[in-house]
Amino acid sequence: xxxxxxxxxxxxxxxxxxxxxxxxxxxxxxxxxxxxxxxxxxxxxxxxxxxxxxxxxxxxxxxxxxxxxxxxxxxxxxxxxxxxxxxxxxxxxxxxxxxxxxxxxxxxxxxxxxxxxxxxxxxxxxxxxxxxxxxxxxxxxxxxxxxxxxxxxxxxxxxxxxxxxxxxxxxxxxxxxxxxxxxxxxxxxxxxxxxxxxxxxxxxxxxxxxxxxxxxxxxxxxxxxxxxxxxxxxxxxxxxxxxxxxxxxxxxxxxxxxxxxxxxxxxxxxxxxxxxxxxxxxxxxxxxxxxxxxxxxxxxxxxxxxxxxxxxxxxxxxxxxxxxxxxxxxxxxxxxxxxxxxxxxxxxxxxxxxxxxxxxxxxxxxxxxxxxxxxxxxxxxxxxxxxxxxxxxxxxxxxxxxxxxxxxxxxxxxxxxxxxxxxxxxxxx
Amino acid sequence: xxxxxxxxxxxxxxxxxxxxxxxxxxxxxxxxxxxxxxxxxxxxxxxxxxxxxxxxxxxxxxxxxxxxxxxxxxxxxxxxxxxxxxxxxxxxxxxxxxxxxxxxxxxxxxxxxxxxxxxxxxxxxxxxxxxxxxxxxxxxxxxxxxxxxxxxxxxxxxxxxxxxxxxxxxxxxxxxxxxxxxxxxxxxxxxxxxxxxxxxxxxxxxxxxxxxxxxxxxxx
Numbered sequence: 001x002x003x004x005x006x007x008x009x010x011x012x013x014x015x016x017x018x019x020x021x022x023x024x025x026x027x028x029x030x031x032x033x034x035x036x037x038x039x040x041x042x043x044x045x046x047x048x049x050x051x052x053x054x055x056x057x058x059x060x061x062x063x064x065x066x067x068x069x070x071x072x073x074x075x076x077x078x079x080x081x082x083x084x085x086x087x088x089x090x091x092x093x094x095x096x097x098x099x100x101x102x103x104x105x106x107x108x109x110x111x112x113x114x115x116x117x118x119x120x121x122x123x124x125x126x127x128x129x130x131x132x133x134x135x136x137x138x139x140x141x142x143x144x145x146x147x148x149x150x151x152x153x154x155x156x157x158x159x160x161x162x163x164x165x166x167x168x169x170x171x172x173x174x175x176x177x178x179x180x181x182x183x184x185x186x187x188x189x190x191x192x193x194x195x196x197x198x199x200x201x202x203x204x205x206x207x208x209x210x211x212x213x214x215x216x217x218x219x220x221x222x223x224x225x226x227x228x229x230x231x232x233x234x235x236x237x238x239x240x241x242x243x244x245x246x247x248x249x250x251x252x253x254x255x256x257x258x259x260x261x262x263x264x265x266x267x268x269x270x271x272x273x274x275x276x277x278x279x280x281x282x283x284x285x286x287x288x289x290x291x292x293x294x295x296x297x298x299x300x301x302x303x304x305x306x307x308x309x310x311x312x313x314x315x316x317x318x319x320x321x322x323x324x325x326x327x328x329x330x331x332x333x334x335x336x337x338x339x340x341x342x343x344x345x346x347x348x349x350x351x352x353x354x355x356x357x358x359x360x361x362x363x364x365x366x367x368x369x370x371x372x373x374x375x376x377x378x379x380x381x382x383x384x385x386x387x388x389x390x391x392x393x394x395x396x397x398x399x400x401x402x403x404x405x406x407x408x409x410x411x412x413x414x415x416x417x418x419x420x421x422x423x424x425x426x427x428x429x
Numbered sequence: 430x431x432x433x434x435x436x437x438x439x440x441x442x443x444x445x446x447x448x449x450x451x452x453x454x455x456x457x458x459x460x461x462x463x464x465x466x467x468x469x470x471x472x473x474x475x476x477x478x479x480x481x482x483x484x485x486x487x488x489x490x491x492x493x494x495x496x497x498x499x500x501x502x503x504x505x506x507x508x509x510x511x512x513x514x515x516x517x518x519x520x521x522x523x524x525x526x527x528x529x530x531x532x533x534x535x536x537x538x539x540x541x542x543x544x545x546x547x548x549x550x551x552x553x554x555x556x557x558x559x560x561x562x563x564x565x566x567x568x569x570x571x572x573x574x575x576x577x578x579x580x581x582x583x584x585x586x587x588x589x590x591x592x593x594x595x596x597x598x599x600x601x602x603x604x605x606x607x608x609x610x611x612x613x614x615x616x617x618x619x620x621x622x623x624x625x626x627x628x629x630x631x632x633x634x635x636x637x638x639x640x641x642x643x644x645x646x647x648x649x
Contacts, residue, residue: 289519321541323541323563323564323603325563325564325566325567325601325602326567327567327570327571327574327601328571328574358603360563360602360603362563362567362598362601362602362603364570364598364601373602375602375603375604
């Protein structure tokens with residue numbers, strides 16, 4: 001069970017990720033799934049295909065026999081990488097939600113057990129070592145505390161590494177507070193242990209001087225290392241910011257490619273046809289505008305959304321510019337749907353007979369009434385000499401409105417355009 | 430808006446927009462109806478150009494690099510009391526439009542406006558009147574909608590008179606001032622007065638809806 005046989009790098013390298021699946025022999029790694037302290041035992045159990053508690057038991061036993069288990073564990077922790085390349089826990093467990101449920105939740109409960117176990121192992125090992133060499137056992141207690149504290153801090157550092165990986169994959173952010181607490185407790189333990197150790201060794205008087213020296217050295221280290229640490233932190237922030245920016249950029253690029261670039265290509269192909277170019281540009285403008293200014297599409301749900309769709313349809317089909325102004329909004333029901341259809345008829349009419357000029361639609365939703373005004377500045381017509389084909393259109397506006405208890409007036413003058421007014425009482429609900 | 434008051438002199442204009450193509454287009458469309466003194470493409474250059482050239486009218490884009498249109502207004506409107514600002518934008522977002530008007534612009538037109546209409550609007554703004562596009566009129570009606578549960582702090586500023594509301598409705602329906610005047614049996618001058626009063630209310634009112642538009646909606 002010594003560390004030597006397991007960490008043969010060649011063997012780990014030979015078993016590539018595909019081989020690992022085929023041969024079912026995992027290369028030696030530290031497992032992040034089901035680990036307790038650093039995943040050494042879990043990884044080794046997977047590698048040797050034995051029960052994980054056998055490995056753990058062996059480590060504890062070896063620790064009790066002169067501390068070898070502890071040494072081996074520490075060495076493996078440092079030397080063996082967390083999760084083998086290409087066979088990361090993510091690849092092994094594709095559904096992210098399932099994985100976090102499976103691995104992360106039991107981990108925290110297990111970790112408390114593990115820490116107790118580890119502490120027991122450390123204590124037994126150290127005390128036995130001390131007793132064997134005939135040392136005064138009581139003097140080494142502070143060192144045990146120091147070891148515990150250091151282990152806590154190191155565990156958290158290891159965790160951070162994994163979390164960064166997880167965040168990079170777009171997973172949930174690490175539980176920062178628990179991590180910070182762990183580091184704080186570890187730090188306090190280390191400092192306390194060192195203090196007690198120093199005081200116990202050299203007495204209170206000397207300890208004071210020693211403490212001053214330590215503080216001075218600590219300050220020196222902070223002065224020298226501080227800027228470096230700050231720079232590392234800043235670089236990490238920069239990196240994160242750059243990543244967010246590049247993601248936003250990718251989304252924008254996708255949108256621009258799907259819409260604007262496609263439209264530009266179409267426009268180039270249709271360069272000979274001004275009407276088609278105008279129509280394409282207008283449709284694209286509407287598209288982009290909706291994307292930029294109205295992230296939540298309301299079409300199909302509200303009167304306003306339905307009217308926007310109708311306006312878009314008429315603009316595309318007849319090559320006119322329709323300016324839609326809405327004041328208020330109302331939910332879409334059978335009656336307001338009729339209103340929308342009547343508006344569409346009026347707009348189609350305007351599109352046919354007012355080509356090239358602007359059409360204005362004004363919608364006002366009042367507490368008791370909905371009103372739609374469609375107005376064009378096209379050729380207009382003489383209401384006294386209505387051609388038969390216009391009768392049908394007029395019928396589909398006026399008739400439709402009257403069927404739902406509304407009314408419509410169509411007013412036109414030759415050379416001065418047409419005005420259509422649709423009014424309807426709002427349904428009570 | 431083909432019923433502008435004829436002015437003895439051509440108004441001088443500064444164009445502020447970050448798209449050179451657009452500035453060139455506007456310059457061409459306006460032709461010789463205005464006297465273009467210069468162009469600027471961001472907030473800093475706009476402020477220094479407006480302060481030094483002192484034009485009659487600044488055509489101001491709502492979105493600019495280095496801060497937006499309202500920023501230009503805040504920084505130089507008080508230095509050039511005789512200069513008037515007309516917001517010109519592709520933005521349909523109510524909060525942008527309202528913010529620019531509340532910062533002091535005398536009106537708002539969308540970039541889809543035709544050349545002659547824009548020239549008329551510039552004439553009108555240069556003459557001290559307000560210019561409301563149908564869209565701005567729609568926003569105003571929305572903001573001053575008479576819902577009874579909205580507390581009215583200042584009766585004079587927080588409400589539109591029935592006449593003002595009618596004028597806004599017709600403008601929202603795409604009527605020119607002249608057509609509004611004809612429809613309501615008023616003089617064009619009276620319509621202009623109503624519109625200017627509405628502009629003043631829009632700029633000074635503390636109605637909840639306006640405050641919301643000017644600030645909160647930006648966060649959404």
